[in-house]
Amino acid sequence: MPTVLKDEKAFEAATQQENLSVVHFEADWAEQCAQVNEVLEALSSQKDYSNVKFYSLPAEDIPEVSLRFNIEAVPTIILFRSGKTVDIINGVDASKITEKVQKHNVHSDGESKVKDVPLEERLKSLINKSNVMLFMKGDRNAPRCGFSKQTIEILNNTGVQYETFDILSDEDVRQGLKTYSDWPTYPQLYVNGDLIGGLDIIKEMLASGELASTLNA
């Protein structure tokens, strides 16, 4: 089973390593967490991942750490290297966990090139990726939150072309965009690079008849 991190000190020591460390924020009452531990156990026994360190952390017992990473639900698996968050997986998704451990186990320079692009530039290019751009939890086929789901339904009904970005897949964008746009919640809808707002505003525009014209600007 993954090594249990008992306190903040242990967490710091584990994640500061240069090796890829996988930290599973768990709760012993959540069935899905037992499943994730099995997945991590299986990965740890594979030769390819002999340099990867696997840990579990009882989220409710170490609030200082859990709050720092805004852990709202379990299981949440965060990958670290040298104290930096490398990736996050929400929920028991064995294939995603495996894919990400595999992806980040690579020590190539190619990886660091992507991370070196300043966040603000990344945000700007993401916002302008499509005329209508939605930052949401999940994607249009599998929204991961009620607000995001409602937004997708409304957008689909308008028939407008749009693209989405899953903020659950990238913690840097998730937090960075809130600051960049001075808007604390998701989903966030942008048209031609301008923030329109969240679900409440979209619903109001729909009711007042402004939505179609705003989206097609």
Added chain:
Amino acid sequence: MYSFLKKSEYSQGSGPVTQAEITNKLRQEFPQATRISVEDTSGGCGAMFNISIVTSEFKGLSVMKQHRLVYDILKEQIKNIHGLHLETRVPK
């Protein structure tokens, strides 16, 4: 796939966000409001709120700016809740 942590059990500070806390903050910042309604729709868990504010202090601001103003005021509270529905209006 996912189980929600009982945030109120381990949050630091004075526990979950309350409807009273939000209402008081809004009353403070919008002294001219003709109506402030805050409803905890999560059954008292402080996780989801419906907020409605009618005040002349919104005059001249776009809906988005009105929402942004409220979000700024409730910055600390929003950090600790799961979500909120916001309705802002100018008195007729």
